[in-house]
Amino acid sequence: MFWQIDLAILTLVVVTTVGSLMVKDLLGAAILFGAYSFLMCLLWAIMGAVDVAFTEASVGAGVSSVFFVAAVFRTSRRTKD
Amino acid sequence: MKIIGLIITIMTGGFLVYAAGDFPAWSDPSSPASTYLSPYYIEKAIEETSVPNIVTAVLADYRGFDTMFEATVIFSAGLVCFILLRIMGRKEPETRHYRHVLTGVTVTIKEGRKIPASEEFERIDDLWTPPELIIKTACRVLIPFLQLFGLYVIAHGHYSPGGGFQGGVILGASIILLAISHDLRTATERMREKVVAILCPVGVAIYAGTGALCLLLGANFLDYGALASVLHVDPITARSHGILMVEIGVGIAVMTTMIWIYNNISSAGKYNQGL
Amino acid sequence: MAELIPTIIAKYNYWIYITLMMIGLYAMIAKNNLVKKILGMSIFQTAIILFYVSIGVKKGATIPILEGVHGHGAAHQAVHAADYVNPLPHVLMLTAIVVGVATLGVALALAIRVYNRYNTLEEDEILAQIRKK
Numbered sequence: 001m002f003w004q005i006d007l008a009i010l011t012l013v014v015v016t017t018v019g020s021l022m023v024k025d026l027l028g029a030a031i032l033f034g035a036y037s038f039l040m041c042l043l044w045a046i047m048g049a050v051d052v053a054f055t056e057a058s059v060g061a062g063v064s065s066v067f068f069v070a071a072v073f074r075t076s077r078r079t080k081d
Numbered sequence: 082m083k084i085i086g087l088i089i090t091i092m093t094g095g096f097l098v099y100a101a102g103d104f105p106a107w108s109d110p111s112s113p114a115s116t117y118l119s120p121y122y123i124e125k126a127i128e129e130t131s132v133p134n135i136v137t138a139v140l141a142d143y144r145g146f147d148t149m150f151e152a153t154v155i156f157s158a159g160l161v162c163f164i165l166l167r168i169m170g171r172k173e174p175e176t177r178h179y180r181h182v183l184t185g186v187t188v189t190i191k192e193g194r195k196i197p198a199s200e201e202f203e204r205i206d207d208l209w210t211p212p213e214l215i216i217k218t219a220c221r222v223l224i225p226f227l228q229l230f231g232l233y234v235i236a237h238g239h240y241s242p243g244g245g246f247q248g249g250v251i252l253g254a255s256i257i258l259l260a261i262s263h264d265l266r267t268a269t270e271r272m273r274e275k276v277v278a279i280l281c282p283v284g285v286a287i288y289a290g291t292g293a294l295c296l297l298l299g300a301n302f303l304d305y306g307a308l309a310s311v312l313h314v315d316p317i318t319a320r321s322h323g324i325l326m327v328e329i330g331v332g333i334a335v336m337t338t339m340i341w342i343y344n345n346i347s348s349a350g351k352y353n354q355g356l
Numbered sequence: 357m358a359e360l361i362p363t364i365i366a367k368y369n370y371w372i373y374i375t376l377m378m379i380g381l382y383a384m385i386a387k388n389n390l391v392k393k394i395l396g397m398s399i400f401q402t403a404i405i406l407f408y409v410s411i412g413v414k415k416g417a418t419i420p421i422l423e424g425v426h427g428h429g430a431a432h433q434a435v436h437a438a439d440y441v442n443p444l445p446h447v448l449m450l451t452a453i454v455v456g457v458a459t460l461g462v463a464l465a466l467a468i469r470v471y472n473r474y475n476t477l478e479e480d481e482i483l484a485q486i487r488k489k
Contacts, residue, residue: 021392043406
């Protein structure tokens with residue numbers, strides 16, 4: 001589609017990636033990872049890969065974020081790094 | 082370590098940027114990736130398999146061997162999670178907590194004695210939180226529709242985006258929603274651990290069994306045209322039905338693996354309390 | 357040099373994909389926390405899938421689902437390959453996504469085991485505890 005939408009979503013993807021890796025709270029990092037997955041799904045839907053977008057929406061933004069939150073619940077939540 | 086990481090990353094990035102100069106221009110119809118084999122798949126998929134969704138036809142029929150081993154990989158990942166984390170053993174905890182439903186008073190019983198099951202006292206865990214009526218009721222209404230939608234996605238994978246993987250993940254997510262909104266004990270009573278653990282290889286076996294059935298009927302492994310004699314249809318429709326059967330197998334395997342991994346991670350193997 | 361600038365601007369997608377991959381690679385190497393390393397691995401995987409799917413894009417083409425055809429082996433009109441997006445990278449990447457989430461489950465199970473044993477998730481503290489033994 002328009003290259004403006006493409007560029008805007010790609011910028012947001014890079015911003016969420018960097019944000020997810022810099023946050024000191026692991027729960028916030030897991031939620032930002034879910035947002036990153038959802039933006040990837042939008043990118044693929046724009047490119048015409050509808051099956052891949054469907055899978056990423058259900059797997060990445062759904063089940064994968066739940067696994068991360070469950071693992072953070074069982075270990076510690078703060079990190080110094 | 083950070084400086085070494087930075088140097089490695091910049092060097093690798095430099096190599097990739099140098100190599101990307103040779104790539105074809107973006108969205109070029111005559112790029113080499115779209116020239117040799119994919120026009121055959123696009124033009125012939127509907128004639129040979131009568132499935133309009135080209136991705137499903139290629140995934141389950143033309144490249145069916147890959148998908149069978151992918152289902153095996155998913156099953157083995159669930160098995161590895163189970164082996165790493167699960168602590169078996171029927172050692173019941175020493176102190177139990179009960180809560181009187183009408184007044185909200187918590188009673189702690191030590192040394193292994195217990196209150197027999199009755200209407201007034203309910204068993205709670207260490208990490209008990211007060212019940213949220215809105216969340217519990219909303220999720221209880223939503224879960225049957227989620228499962229119906231998951232079944233629809235599996236069955237309708239021929240005509241719309243979808244198929245075995247997506248439907249299986251949605252079905253698994255419905256049980257995970259039950260475990261999150263209520264507690265893990267409710268979800269384990271609905272779908273027991275043994276049922277989940279046995280259904281996972283059954284899904285892979287359905288896939289391999291369909292291939293073996295084609296082998297027994299005289300054609301190659303995973304050549305669905307041979308199913309025409311069993312199903313009493315012409316070979317092209319038999320390929321469409323063969324794709325549906327293997328998608329069901331993949332859906333069952335993916336659903337049970339998601340539930341299994343969630344149960345093991347969120348309770349760290351003990352299965353007594355969850356998220 | 358002057359004809360290099362239009363090619364650099366025309367291929368801006370590839371530079372952003374490479375940036376994403378390098379962010380994920382840097383997180384896997386340089387971060388101390390184990391969960392951040394696992395996040396980096398997952399970011400790397402999705403960035404590579406993005407790169408592969410972008411190979412199959414065709415200008416002015418539609419999604420790879422034939423419409424108006426009801427099956428039974430007879431196509432009513434000829435199907436032109438230039439009208440549809442290349443489906444082969446989609447198929448390979450479907451497998452990659454689901455294998456990625458299975459690998460994520462195993463990695464998180466390993467992190468929980470490490471936490472149960474050493475009571476911390478920071479890599480330098482774990483190495484100090486191992487060296488003290």
